[in-house]
Every structure is written in structure tokens, then in C-alpha cells.
Amino acid sequence: MRLLTFLRGELFERGIHPPQYKLTAGAPxxxxxxxxxxTVPLSQHIGRPAHPVVKVGQEVVRGQPVARADDWLSVPHHAPAAGVVEAIGLRxxxxxxxxxxxxxxxxxxxTQEDGWGVPRDVDAMSPQDILQAVWDSGMVGLGGAAFPTHAKLTVPENANVHTLVVNGCECEPYLTCDHRVMLEEAPTLIRGVxxxxxxxxxxxxxxxxxxxxxxxxxxxQAAIDTAQATDIFxxxxxxxxxxxxEKMLIMALFGVEIPSGALPVSLGMVMNNVGTLAAVGRLLPAGQGLTERVITIAGPGVRRPGNYRVPLGTPMSFVLAWAGAPIDRTSARQLVLGGPMMGQAVAALxxxxxxxxxGVLLFRREDMYDHGGRKTYPCIKCGECIxxxxxGLNPSTLGMLAxxxxxxxxxxxxxxxDCFECGCCTYVCPSNIPLVQQFRVAKQVLREAAAAAPATPPAVRA
Ligand code: SF4
Ligand code: SF4
Incomplete structure (x- = not known):
């Protein structure tokens, strides 16, 4: 059955069309x-940092849990390689x-072959077993949000989910890792779905x-046909x-708007990214934890751009050297983690x-937003950001308040x-006002002002 109820693009005319630069789409x-x-940070997710369960000097095997979750929004972490715990401390x-x-x-x-973990019969697992296994695997949203996947898949007691929405858009310029996963791991993705x-x-x-x-x-579609999955589209x-x-994709697919402050579950939907579900489809049957991920290494400063399966904990400097983009601390270049719109500039190699x-993107100085003394001017009330x-926010007013x-x-x-820091307003602003950067600061200040109470799991269906 094919759904005919989509109102793609009709109700929603906002957003932007930046150049795509998806030059690595053909790179296996x-x-x-x-x-x-x-280096395995204990905080790779929203929620409290995980707690180490290994000691300095201890031998570990690939995939062995090295840190346990501390609360509902925390996840465990696993050794990305067989080796020795050399240090535990600030990095x-x-x-x-x-x-x-x-x-x-x-x-x-x-080797980067299977390590810790016992294969499971996933067909025999109950929904609760699946959620626990996802939690044990240390999965978080691989699209960049790092929200724990077990929490995202947990349906609150008063909700009734009918549709799983899977995000295969990969709309950020440069990034092609999800694209390659959809091409190379479609059957695994369908298993995760x-x-x-x-x-x-x-x-x-x-x-x-x-x-x-x-x-x-x-x-x-070929993987869906092979699996004879009549309920996956x-x-x-x-x-x-x-x-x-989330809101844009649901609008594009179903023509419905998630109300301000609400989540997709309020409309009976849960959303996950293709990379996340492909990893779930790979890890759960193997009984393993997340020890690696696929990233795109690209940008004008990279000689061998491509899509790479990278052990978690690999230093950025190693990744860049491997991709033909060695940089030192004095290089006039900019390193961005994630996409150029929502990614994060990092200084620590x-x-x-x-x-x-x-993604790891490397830009030359001349590619940067503020290159050439690009100045910020007062708001001219042009309304482009709106x-x-x-x-549907008013970034102009928000910017003035910030x-x-x-x-x-x-x-x-x-x-x-409601601002999810997409950066569209900054991209279009003719006055070069760093709106999204201001909003990030404002949100951080408000977060810090809020009480930091430990997260507890919601009540779930019996
Ligand atoms: S960054 Fe926030 S305010 Fe700016 S366009 Fe995106 S959602 Fe709107
Ligand atoms: S796009 Fe920039 S100049 Fe135009 S209204 Fe928004 S903040 Fe003001």
C-alpha cells in the first residue's frame, strides 16, 4: 500500500536552499x-555523564562496557578497541x-572485528527487551543530537504511537554519511526499523x-521488497x-504541524535517523555496544574527502591526517564538527x-563567514529571517532581546x-547578525538557570 496523503511542500514554504556540496556522495x-x-568521554549524550567501571591498567576487549549509565538520559559506553586503560581523567x-x-x-x-557481546534472537525479544538492549548498546541519535535512543523509543503511558518516522533527509551541506548508509546498509536499516x-x-x-x-x-525500496515489509514505506x-x-519532515510527509512545545509523540509519531536505526539493526542481533560510527570528512581543506567508519574516541588530528588534511595549531583554518549549518567549530585537535x-569539515580561512572583515550591521527590519x-519565530526581535x-x-x-538552532536566520541576514550564535548563548544561560534535577523515566504502558 502506498500512502497518498502527503502534502509535501504545500503547507510549508519556509527554510532555505544553500549550496549542497555533497561531493562525497559517491565515496563508499x-x-x-x-x-x-x-579517548572515550563519559559524556557523549545529553543527560548525566556515565560512570567508569574500569580501572587504569585494566585490559579491555573491543565492545566491553567501560562506563555505565547514571540516569534515564545517560547511556553506557564501550571500549572501541582491545587494549589497556591508560588513564581516566579530564581530556x-x-x-x-x-x-x-x-x-x-x-x-x-x-582488529576491528567483533569483540564483546553474545548474539541474540531479536525475533524473540519483547518491546521492553528491545528497549533495554538499545540502552545497553549505548545508542544515541547519530544524526547529531546525541539524545539517548532508548528514551526516544520509550512511549509515555498516555500516548499511542502508530507511526515510526525515519529521517533519511541529511539536509546539511557536505554531509553524505547517511546517504552512504542508505546505499550500503539498507537491509540492516530495515532490520533496525x-x-x-x-x-x-x-x-x-x-x-x-x-x-x-x-x-x-x-x-x-529494494530492501523493503526483499524483506516483504508491507508496513514500511x-x-x-x-x-x-x-x-x-522533526517538525519539518513530519510537515512534509503528513502536512501536520507539531504544536509549539510538543513532541511528535503527541501526534502518535516517533522519529529516528537512518544512521541510528541501521546501527540498532546491526548491534542488537550481535548483542554489542556502539564502538564506531560513519562520518563524512570533507570541506575545501581536505585532500581525500570521503565517508569513513571511525572508531569512537579517535582524535580529530588523526582523522584529518588520514584524510589528507593535516593541520597544526597555527593553521588559519576552521574545523567544524557536523554540518556547516548546525555544526560546532572546535579548536582542540x-x-x-x-x-x-x-562529519568533520575543514574550511580554509577564505571560506569562513567572517573572512575579509565582514562586518555586522544594525537590523534593517527586512524580515528575511522571519x-x-x-x-515561525521572529529572529529579528529575538536578536534584539539577546x-x-x-x-x-x-x-x-x-x-x-522552539528554536532548534538551524541557522537559517543567520544565513539569510543581510546585516550579518550572528543570530543563531546569540540564541545558543541565551538558551545556555536559561538552561544553567534552571534547576538541574536528575531525570527520571516516564511512566510507560504496562
Ligand atoms: S536558528 Fe532558530 S530562530 Fe533562526 S531560523 Fe532556525 S529555528 Fe528559527
Ligand atoms: S534578516 Fe537580519 S536585518 Fe533582516 S530583519 Fe532579520 S535580523 Fe534584521
Whole structure:
């Protein structure tokens, strides 16, 4: 059965069309070797940092749990290689401040083949078993949010989920890792989709893929046909940034809007990214934890751009050297983790690849936003930012309040909480006002002001 109810693009005209630069779309996934040291931060997810369960000097095998989850929104972490725990302490991280981490020195000749873990019969698992197994695997959203996957798949007691929405848009420029996963691991993705459907009680799954990736649609459709899955559908959606955000994709697929402050579950939907569910489809049957991920290494400063399967904890400097982009601390270049729109600029070359890093992009000085003394001018009230904001916010007013540090008003009256930092407003602003950067600061200030109570799991269906 094919769904005919989509109103793709008709109700939703916001968003932008930046150049795509998806030059690595044809590059098959290659495996990166182990770096001499792998650094596993205890905080690679939202929620409290995990607790180490190993000691300095201890031998570990690949996939062995090295840190346990501390609360509902925390996840365990696993050794990315067989080796020795060399240190536990503060290390540079992509988040900025140094982070408590476990440093592992891989054994010479350590392989990247299966390690710790006992294969499971996933067909015999109950929804609760699947959720626990996802939690035990340390899965977080691999699209960049790093939200724990077990929490995302847990349906609150008062909700009834009917549809699993799978995000295969990969709308950020440069990034192609999800595209390659859809091409190379479609059967595994379908297995992960099936498991997520059972965990959430979904009756159907819709995989939305931007229409600039027709080969991915074909690949997924072939896997659906092979699996004889009559309740899983793949649907092209218009190529537009930020089509991959939850609200935009649901709008594109179903023509419905998630209300302000609400989650997709309020409409009976749960959403996950293709990379996340492909990993679930691979790890759960093997009974393993997440020890590696696929990332795109690209940008004008990279000589061998491509898609790489990288052991978690690999230092950025090692990744860049492997991709033909060695840089030192004095290079006039900019390193971005994730996509250029929502990614994060990092300064620490020692910072490791973590679960939420989907790309490593290297830009030359002349590629940067503020190159050439690009100045910021006062707001001219042109309304471009309002036109582009996919959430229907008023970035102009929010920007003016941010400049005056009136953060509470931003949150209470102008719905700052609905801003998901897509950067569309900054991209279109003719006055070069760094709007999204201001909003990030404001949100951080508000977060820090809020009480930090431990997270507890919601009540779930019996
Ligand atoms: S960054 Fe926030 S305010 Fe700006 S366009 Fe995106 S959602 Fe709207
Ligand atoms: S796009 Fe820039 S100049 Fe135009 S209204 Fe928004 S903040 Fe002001």
C-alpha cells in the first residue's frame, strides 16, 4: 500500500536552499585504522555523564562496557578497541570544556572485528527487551543530537504511537554519511526499523529521503521488497534545508504541524535517523555496544574527502591526517564538527570523535563567514529571517532581546525554546547578525538557570 496523503511542500514554504556540496556522495564507506590512543568521554549524550567501571591498567576487549549509565538520559559506553586503560581523567572534548574521559591504548594488531557481546534472537525479544538492549548498546541519535535512543523509543503511558518516522533527509551541506548508509546498509536499516517499530508499537514506518538521493530511495525500496515489509514505506521529500528536522519532515510527509512545545509523540509519531536505526539493526542481533560510527570528512581543506567508519574516541588530528588534511595549531583554518549549518567549530585537535559527530569539515580561512572583515550591521527590519525561520519565530526581535541580554523574555514571550538552532536566520541576514550564535548563548544561560534535577523515566504502558 502506498500512502497518498502527503502534502509535501504545500503547507510549508519556509527554510532555505544553500549550496549542497555533497561531493562525497559517491565515496563508499572506508574503515579508519586505530589511532595510538582512543579517548572515550563519559559524556557523549545529553543527560548525566556515565560512570567508569574500569580501572587504569585494566585490559579491555573491543565492545566491553567501560562506563555505565547514571540516569534515564545517560547511556553506557564501550571500549572501541582491545587494549589497556591508560588513564581516566579530564581530556579535551568537542564540547569545549575538558571532559572526564577514559583513554585506551589499543593493542598492536588489535582488529576491528567483533569483540564483546553474545548474539541474540531479536525475533524473540519483547518491546521492553528491545528497549533495554538499545540502552545497553549505548545508542544515541547519530544524526547529531546525541539524545539517548532508548528514551526516544520509550512511549509515555498516555500516548499511542502508530507511526515510526525515519529521517533519511541529511539536509546539511557536505554531509553524505547517511546517504552512504542508505546505499550500503539498507537491509540492516530495515532490520533496525522493524525493531524500533516493535519497541514503540508502531503499525507503520515511513522513511523520508530528500529527492536529491534517488539512489537511496531505490536501495531502501529494494530492501523493503526483499524483506516483504508491507508496513514500511520510503517516500521522497523536497530537498530543502532543514528538511531533516522533526517538525519539518513530519510537515512534509503528513502536512501536520507539531504544536509549539510538543513532541511528535503527541501526534502518535516517533522519529529516528537512518544512521541510528541501521546501527540498532546491526548491534542488537550481535548483542554489542556502539564502538564506531560513519562520518563524512570533507570541506575545501581536505585532500581525500570521503565517508569513513571511525572508531569512537579517535582524535580529530588523526582523522584529518588520514584524510589528507593535516593541520597544526597555527593553521588559519576552521574545523567544524557536523554540518556547516548546525555544526560546532572546535579548536582542540585532540578532541575525539564521539557518538554525535556526523562529519568533520575543514574550511580554509577564505571560506569562513567572517573572512575579509565582514562586518555586522544594525537590523534593517527586512524580515528575511522571519521568512526563512522554519519554526515561525521572529529572529529579528529575538536578536534584539539577546543583544540586551533579556533572555527570560526571549524564552517566555518569543518562544526561544522552539528554536532548534538551524541557522537559517543567520544565513539569510543581510546585516550579518550572528543570530543563531546569540540564541545558543541565551538558551545556555536559561538552561544553567534552571534547576538541574536528575531525570527520571516516564511512566510507560504496562
Ligand atoms: S536558528 Fe532558530 S530562530 Fe533562526 S531560523 Fe532556525 S529555528 Fe528559527
Ligand atoms: S534578516 Fe537580519 S536585518 Fe533582516 S530583519 Fe532579520 S535580523 Fe534584521
Amino acid at each position: 564507506i572506508l574503515r579508519l585504522p586505530y589511532a595510538p590512543r582512543l 579535551p572534548s568537542s564540547r569545549g570544556p575538558w571532559t572526564e574521559s577514559i583513554v585506551i591504548r589499543p593493542h598492536a594488531g588489535a 522493524r525493531l524500533a517499530m516493535r519497541a514503540t508499537g508502531s503499525r507503520r514506518a515511513i522513511i523520508g529521503v530528500e529527492d536529491n538521493k534517488p539512489d537511496a530511495v531505490t536501495s531502501i 520510503v517516500e521522497p521529500v523536497p530537498t530543502k534545508y532543514p528538511q531533516g528536522s 585532540d578532541a575525539p570523535i564521539t557518538k554525535g559527530v556526523s 521568512e526563512s525561520c522554519p519554526m 543583544a540586551k541580554r533579556e533572555y527570560e523574555e526571549m524564552g517566555e514571550q518569543y518562544h526561544l525554546g
